[in-house]
Amino acid sequence: MQALWYDATLRPAVLRTDAGAVVRVLDPGVWNLGPGPDFRRAVLEIGGSRRRVEGDVEIHLRPADWSAHGHGGDAAYRGVVAHVTWYGGVRPETLPVGCLSICLGDFLRCRPDFSPRTIDLQAYPYAHLPKTPRPCERHFGGNPDFGLEVLREAGRRRLLEKAGRFKTAFLRRGDSEQVFYEELLSAFGYAKNAEAFRRLGRAVPLADLPHNAEAAFEALKCAAALVVGVDFPWRSNGRPGNAPELRMADAAALLTGGKPSHLGAGRAAAVLANVVVPYALARGVLKEPPFWLPPEDVSSPMRLAAYRLFGRDHNPALYRRNGVLLQGLIQIHRDYCLSARPDCAACGLAAWCGNVLEREGKVLS
Numbered sequence: 001m002q003a004l005w006y007d008a009t010l011r012p013a014v015l016r017t018d019a020g021a022v023v024r025v026l027d028p029g030v031w032n033l034g035p036g037p038d039f040r041r042a043v044l045e046i047g048g049s050r051r052r053v054e055g056d057v058e059i060h061l062r063p064a065d066w067s068a069h070g071h072g073g074d075a076a077y078r079g080v081v082a083h084v085t086w087y088g089g090v091r092p093e094t095l096p097v098g099c100l101s102i103c104l105g106d107f108l109r110c111r112p113d114f115s116p117r118t119i120d121l122q123a124y125p126y127a128h129l130p131k132t133p134r135p136c137e138r139h140f141g142g143n144p145d146f147g148l149e150v151l152r153e154a155g156r157r158r159l160l161e162k163a164g165r166f167k168t169a170f171l172r173r174g175d176s177e178q179v180f181y182e183e184l185l186s187a188f189g190y191a192k193n194a195e196a197f198r199r200l201g202r203a204v205p206l207a208d209l210p211h212n213a214e215a216a217f218e219a220l221k222c223a224a225a226l227v228v229g230v231d232f233p234w235r236s237n238g239r240p241g242n243a244p245e246l247r248m249a250d251a252a253a254l255l256t257g258g259k260p261s262h263l264g265a266g267r268a269a270a271v272l273a274n275v276v277v278p279y280a281l282a283r284g285v286l287k288e289p290p291f292w293l294p295p296e297d298v299s300s301p302m303r304l305a306a307y308r309l310f311g312r313d314h315n316p317a318l319y320r321r322n323g324v325l326l327q328g329l330i331q332i333h334r335d336y337c338l339s340a341r342p343d344c345a346a347c348g349l350a351a352w353c354g355n356v357l358e359r360e361g362k363v364l365s
Contacts, residue, residue: 001059001060001061001084001085001086001104002031002038002039002059003119004104004108004119005025005028005038005039005057005059005084005104006028006031006039008025008028010114010119011025011028011104012104012107012108015102015104015107016102016107017046017100017101017102018088018091018101018102018103019101021046021047021100022046022047022048023044023045023046023082023100023102024044024045024050025042025043025044026043026044026045026052027041027042027043028042028057029041029042029043029056029057033299033300033301034191034192035076035191035192036056036076036077037056037057037058037076037077037079037080038057038058038059039056039057039058039059040056041054041055041056042054042055042056042057042081042082044081044082044100046100053081053082053100054081055079055080055081055082056077056079056080056081057080057081057082057083057084058071058077058080058082058083058084059084059085060083060084060085060086061085061086061087062085062086062087062089063083063085063087063088063089063090063091063092063101064089064090064092065085066083066092066094066095067092067094071094072092072093072094072095073094077096078096079096080095080096080099081096081098081099081100082099082100082101082102083095083099083100083101083102084102084104085101085102085103085104085105086103086104086105087103087105088103088105088106133311134308134309134311134350135347135350135351135354136308136309136347136349136350136353137308137309137310137311138350139350139353139354139357140309140310140353141310141311141314143357144310144318146353146356146357147309147310147318148318148319148325150328150332150349150353151309151319151325151328151329151332152291152324152325152328153328154327154328154329154331154332154335155289155323155324155325155326155327155328155329155331156288156289156291156324156328157331158327158328158330158331159273159277159278159281159289159324159327160281160289162274162278162281163278163279163281163282164282165278166179166180166183166278166279166281166282167282170282176279176282176283177206178201178205178206178207180275180279181201181205181206181209181255182198182201182202183198183274183275183279184201184251184254184255184271184275184276185197185198185200185201185251186198186201186275187270187271187274187275188247188248188250188251188263188271189244189247190242190247193232193234193244193247195232196224196228196229196232196234196244197244197247197251199228199231199232200220200223200224200228200248203223203227203228204219204220204223206255209255209256210256211256212256213252213253213256213257213258214252216252216255216256217248217249217252217253220248220251220252221245221248224244224248246262247262249261249262250262250263264297265294266295266296266297267296267297268294269293269294269295269296269323270296270297272293272294272323273293273296273323273324273326273327277289277290277293289324290324291324292322292323292324293322293323293324293327294323295320295321295322295323295326296323296326298316298320298326299330301329301330301333301334301337302326302329302330302333304333304337305329305330305332305333305337306319306329308337309329309332332349335349336348336349
């Protein structure tokens with residue numbers, strides 16, 4: 001269903017809501033690889049007046065899945081403007097006000113040339129690109145050193161931007177150590193619990209945190225149950241190592257001078273890159289971003305950016321041993337790939353790289 005909505009070669013050109021209004025998809029949105037609605041920032045035109053609607057899109061097989069998955073009471077889904085399903089059915093009462101209901105299956109089941117079995121599900125979202133080389137691949141494929149230079153600069157930029165946000169928070173809050181503490185806790189909660197862990201840091205301020213690891217863990221656990229969990233229910237992605245209590249125990253151990261028991265090398269590297277180094281830059285302990293950091297786990301956005309930059313058959317060893325280069329992939333993904341769509345049309349990075357290589361006389365024929 002996500003592939004059908006995302007891919008204009010599969011999705012019908014014109015759809016209709018359950019109320020009969022014509023829907024044209026100008027932009028299916030950004031395929032969300034994390035928690036929350038399936039697609040972000042979609043753009044639709046509704047009816048004969050072509051009323052423009054922008055917002056998130058949630059995909060399900062059946063309308064009832066909206067309620068079964070608990071989206072009606074989840075603040076992350078308040079921006080959903082279209083609920084797209086394969087089967088029709090009763091409209092969920094808890095859909096956001098004005099949310100459109102679209103039954104995609106009605107438009108495809110009757111088409112003799114369509115079969116879901118022909119869709120290569122492994123190709124979405126980041127592998128579904130035209131077979132011809134992407135614009136960036138043309139530049140970096142024959143100039144891998146240039147590609148790594150661009151990645152390194154993007155990674156350094158990302159670290160500096162994070163440091164800038166720390167500085168702003170220092171000025172606003174007036175307590176740099178408390179800001180660091182909250183962001184550190186946020187990094188210990190995987191993506192779905194990041195904000196809950198940040199609020200946990202406010203519920204148990206650093207100044208009040210016990211100096212003993214076991215006592216600190218109990219304080220965080222109590223605050224999580226009595227204060228934070230009321231407004232931010234803990235979410236799980238099915239991985240035992242991501243259980244909130246284990247993450248709290250690891251954070252308590254680290255903050256009291258101990259060694260976390262469940263913190264893997266990849267997550268530790270992510271904490272270093274996303275919190276520790278930016279904080280050190282903001283405080284002036286580091287004067288410049290480092291050129292090397294230990295590598296964190298390679299995420300889907302990183303793979304998407306690398307696929308577009310270096311092509312299908314590139315060797316991930318180019319970048320995966322250096323956390324700064326991995327940060328660069330995330331920065332490029334957010335600055336360029338998210339808005340480029342599958343065909344990489346009108347990508348500003350590709351144009352910039354082409355101009356640079358042309359000035360240096362390195363453009364490949």
